[in-house]
Amino acid sequence: MKFQRFINQHINQITLITAALIGIGLLGLITKIGWLYTWSFILASIISAVPIVLRAFSALRFKTISIELLVSIAVVGAFIIGEYNESAIVTFLFLFGTFLENKTLAKTRHSIKDLTEMAPTTALVIGEHDQIEETDVDLVDTGDVVLVKTGAQVPVDGRIVSGSGHVNEASITGEAKLVSKTSGDSVYSGTILDNGTLKVQATKVGDDTTFGKIVELVENAQDTKSPAEKFIDRFATYYTPAVLIIAALVGIIFSDFRLAITVLVLGCPGALVIGAPVSNVAGIGNGAKHGVLVKGGDVMNTLSHVDTIIFDKTGTLTEGKTAVTHFHTYSDDEKGLLVAAAVESQSDHPLAKAVVDFVQSKHLDFSDISVTSSNTIKGRGINALVNQERVLIGNQRLMADNRIELSTKQLDDLHAIQRQGSSSVIVAVNHSVQVIIGISDVVRTGVKESLQQLKKMGVKKTVMLTGDNQLTAQAVAKQLQIDELHADLLPEQKVTFVKQFQNEDQKVAFVGDGINDSPSIATADIGIAMGSGTDVAVETSDVVLMSSGFDELVHAFGLAKKTVLNTKENIIIAVGTVVFLLIGLIAGYIYMASGMLVHEASILVVIFNAMRLIQYQTKLPKIDVDQVTESRVKLS
Amino acid sequence: MSKAILQLDALSCPSCMQKIQGALEKQAGVETVKVLFNAAKVKAEFDADRISADQLSNTVTDLGYEVKSMKVK
Numbered sequence: 001m002k003f004q005r006f007i008n009q010h011i012n013q014i015t016l017i018t019a020a021l022i023g024i025g026l027l028g029l030i031t032k033i034g035w036l037y038t039w040s041f042i043l044a045s046i047i048s049a050v051p052i053v054l055r056a057f058s059a060l061r062f063k064t065i066s067i068e069l070l071v072s073i074a075v076v077g078a079f080i081i082g083e084y085n086e087s088a089i090v091t092f093l094f095l096f097g098t099f100l101e102n103k104t105l106a107k108t109r110h111s112i113k114d115l116t117e118m119a120p121t122t123a124l125v126i127g128e129h130d131q132i133e134e135t136d137v138d139l140v141d142t143g144d145v146v147l148v149k150t151g152a153q154v155p156v157d158g159r160i161v162s163g164s165g166h167v168n169e170a171s172i173t174g175e176a177k178l179v180s181k182t183s184g185d186s187v188y189s190g191t192i193l194d195n196g197t198l199k200v201q202a203t204k205v206g207d208d209t210t211f212g213k214i215v216e217l218v219e220n221a222q223d224t225k226s227p228a229e230k231f232i233d234r235f236a237t238y239y240t241p242a243v244l245i246i247a248a249l250v251g252i253i254f255s256d257f258r259l260a261i262t263v264l265v266l267g268c269p270g271a272l273v274i275g276a277p278v279s280n281v282a283g284i285g286n287g288a289k290h291g292v293l294v295k296g297g298d299v300m301n302t303l304s305h306v307d308t309i310i311f312d313k314t315g316t317l318t319e320g321k322t323a324v325t326h327f328h329t330y331s332d333d334e335k336g337l338l339v340a341a342a343v344e345s346q347s348d349h350p351l352a353k354a355v356v357d358f359v360q361s362k363h364l365d366f367s368d369i370s371v372t373s374s375n376t377i378k379g380r381g382i383n384a385l386v387n388q389e390r391v392l393i394g395n396q397r398l399m400a401d402n403r404i405e406l407s408t409k410q411l412d413d414l415h416a417i418q419r420q421g422s423s424s425v426i427v428a429v430n431h432s433v434q435v436i437i438g439i440s441d442v443v444r445t446g447v448k449e450s451l452q453q454l455k456k457m458g459v460k461k462t463v464m465l466t467g468d469n470q471l472t473a474q475a476v477a478k479q480l481q482i483d484e485l486h487a488d489l490l491p492e493q494k495v496t497f498v499k500q501f502q503n504e505d506q507k508v509a510f511v512g513d514g515i516n517d518s519p520s521i522a523t524a525d526i527g528i529a530m531g532s533g534t535d536v537a538v539e540t541s542d543v544v545l546m547s548s549g550f551d552e553l554v555h556a557f558g559l560a561k562k563t564v565l566n567t568k569e570n571i572i573i574a575v576g577t578v579v580f581l582l583i584g585l586i587a588g589y590i591y592m593a594s595g596m597l598v599h600e601a602s603i604l605v606v607i608f609n610a611m612r613l614i615q616y617q618t619k620l621p622k623i624d625v626d627q628v629t630e631s632r633v634k635l636s
Numbered sequence: 637m638s639k640a641i642l643q644l645d646a647l648s649c650p651s652c653m654q655k656i657q658g659a660l661e662k663q664a665g666v667e668t669v670k671v672l673f674n675a676a677k678v679k680a681e682f683d684a685d686r687i688s689a690d691q692l693s694n695t696v697t698d699l700g701y702e703v704k705s706m707k708v709k
C-alpha cells in the first residue's frame with residue numbers, strides 16, 4: 001500500500017521520465033543505435049506500466065474491470081511479443097492523457113471549489129469582558145457575539161446587535177450589490193462587509209448556516225447523476241468486460257495476438273464514461289456562479305423538458321405589496337392629494353398606506369395639515385373634516401351617497417382603472433372631485449420580458465395560480481400575457497391544478513416563494529423556489545433561485561437545455577470515436593499507439609466541450625420601451 | 637453517532653470512489669459512507685465507541701489517497 005501511495009504521489013514524475021526515455025529511444029532510432037532504441041523503450045514501458053497495472057489490480061480487488069485493466073493486458077501483451085515501442089507509447093499516452101484529464105477536470109470543478117474556498121475560516125469572538133479572541137470558525141457557538149470589521153467576512157448566520165454597514169451578499173444571492181444593514185438586521189455567513197463595523201450574535205454556525213447548506217447542496221448536486229449518466233454507468237459495467245471477451249475471441253478466431261491486444265486498446269470506453277458527468281459538473285457549477293442552484297443531473301434533465309410553467313402570483317410575479325399605479329388630477333394644485341395623505345396617514349388600511357407612500361415618494365409635505373375629525377364608513381371610505389372643509393375619500397358609492405357627480409372624463413378614467421383590475425380611490429374636497437387614484441399589486445420589473453424569453457426557449461404554456469381575487473389576478477395575467485389563470489385558490493387547490501397538468505402529460509415546473517407554496521413545489525416535476533437564501537427554499541425545491549430574479553429563471557432553463565445538449569454532444573463524440581477507430585482498424589490504418597492517441601484526444605475534446613458550459617450566459621432581456629412610456633403617461 | 641468529513645486530494649477515477657466506499661463500509665462501527673467524487677470528500681457516520689475518526693482516516697490513507705483535512709462532529 002505504501003508503494004502504491006508513493007507511485008500515486010509521483011505519477012507526474014513517472015510520466016515525465018517516460019517521455020524523456022521515449023525521446024532518447026527515438027534518438028536511438030534516428031542515429032540507428034539499436035541497443036539505445038530497444039532499451040529506452042523497454043525501460044519506458046516498465047516504468048510507465050507500473051502505476052497502470054497497480055490501479056488495474058486494486059480495482060479488480062473490488063470486482064471492477066477497469067479501463068486500466070484493458071490497457072495493462074494490452075501493454076503486457078505488446079511487451080511479450082517484443083513490440084516495446086508500442087507498449088511504451090501506449091502507456092505514456094495513457095498517463096499523459098490522465099494528467100491532462102485531471103488538469104482540465106479541475107477547471108470544470110472550479111466554480112464549486114471557488115465556492116468552498118469562500119467559506120469563512122476564522123472569527124473574532126467577543127468574550128464576557130469585551131475581550132476579542134480570534135478562533136477557528138468551527139469553534140463558534142450559537143449565541144456567541146462576533147466582531148466583523150470592514151473588509152472581513154461574516155463568519156456566522158446571525159443578527160446584528162450593534163453597528164451598521166454595507167454588506168456584499170454575492171455569495172448568498174449571486175448578486176454583487178451592496179446591501180445596507182443595521183442593528184436588528186440578519187446577516188449571512190460568507191458575505192463580506194464592505195464598510196462599517198458590526199457586532200453579530202450567531203444564530204447558526206458552521207454547516208448549518210445558509211452558506212454551508214448551499215455548499216453542501218452544490219457538492220451533492222454534482223454527484224447526483226442524470227439519466228444519461230446512470231445509463232452509461234450501467235453500460236460501462238458490461239461494456240468493459242465485453243471488450244475483454246471480444247478481444248479474446250478475435251485473438252482466437254484470427255489467431256492473431258497483435259490484433260487482439262489492439263482491440264483491447266481501441267475498445268477503451270474513455271470518453272464515454274467521462275463525457276456525461278463532466279457536462280453536468282460544468283453546468284451545475286455555472287448555475288452556482290449565477291445564483292441558480294440546480295440539485296443534480298436528473299433535475300437538469302427534467303428541467304430541460306419542462307413545457308408548462310406555473311407561477312404563484314403574489315411575491316413571485318408581483319411585488320406582493322400594493323402601490324399607486326394610476327393617478328389623475330382635476331385641479332391645478334396638489335391640495336386634494338395632500339389632504340388625502342393627511343387623512344389616510346391615520347388609517348392602516350392597505351390602500352391608505354399605498355396613498356401615503358405615493359405622496360411621500362413625491363417628496364410632498366403634508367405634516368402641517370391638521371385633521372379635525374375623521375369617520376370611517378364601512379364599504380365606502382372616509383368622511384373627514386380638514387381645515388373646515390368636508391373631505392370625502394372612498395369609492396363611487398361614497399360619492400353617490402353624497403350626491404357628487406363625476407364628469408364624463410372622470411368616469412372614463414375611473415372605468416379605465418377598474419378595467420385593469422386595480423382598486424380605485426376618489427378624493428373630493430367640498431363636493432368637488434380633486435383626484436382619482438388607482439392602486440394595484442405591482443408586477444415585478446422584467447417579468448414580462450423574461451416570460452417572453454422563456455416562451456422563445458420552448459415553454460409552451462404559462463399558468464398563474466393565486467389565492468387572490470379573480471379581477472386583480474386577471475389584470476396581472478393580462479399585463480404579463482399569461483396563458484391560463486385560476487384565482488381564489490387555497491394552497492391545496494393549487495396542488496390539484498399541478499396534478500391536473502401532470503395528468504395531461506405535461507412536464508410541470510412550479511415557481512413559488514418556497515414557504516407557503518411548498519406542497520405545490522414538492523408535487524411539480526420541478527419545484528423552483530424563489531428564496532433569498534431561506535432554508536425552506538433550499539430544502540424543499542429542485543431548483544433555488546438565490547436572488548429571486550426572473551432573469552435567473554431564464555438562465556436556469558437555458559442552462560438546463562444547454563447542459564443536456566452538451567451531454568448528448570459528448571456521447572456522440574465518444575461513440576463516434578469508437579466507431580471511427582473500428583473502421584480504421586478494419587481498413588488497416590489504426591494501430592495500438594495511434595488508437596490510444598485518438599482515444600486520449602477524444603477525452604480532451606469532451607472535456608473542452610463541457611468547459612464551454614462554464615462560460616454560458618443568457619442575454620439579459622431588454623427593457624420593454626412600450627411599458628416604460630405607458631407608465632410615465634399614467635403617473636404624470 | 638458521530639460524523640466525519642474527510643477532504644481528500646482531487647479524485648480522478650470513478651473507481652477510486654468505489655474503492656474508498658467499499659473499504660470504509662467494511663470497517664466495524666461505520667454506519668453510512670458517502671463519497672463525493674467531484675468535491676473529493678468522504679462523509680461517514682460512525683459509532684465513536686467502536687471506531688475512531690483517525691482509524692477512518694488511516695483506512696483511506698492506506699488505500700493510497702491523501703487526507704488533507706478532517707472534521708468530526
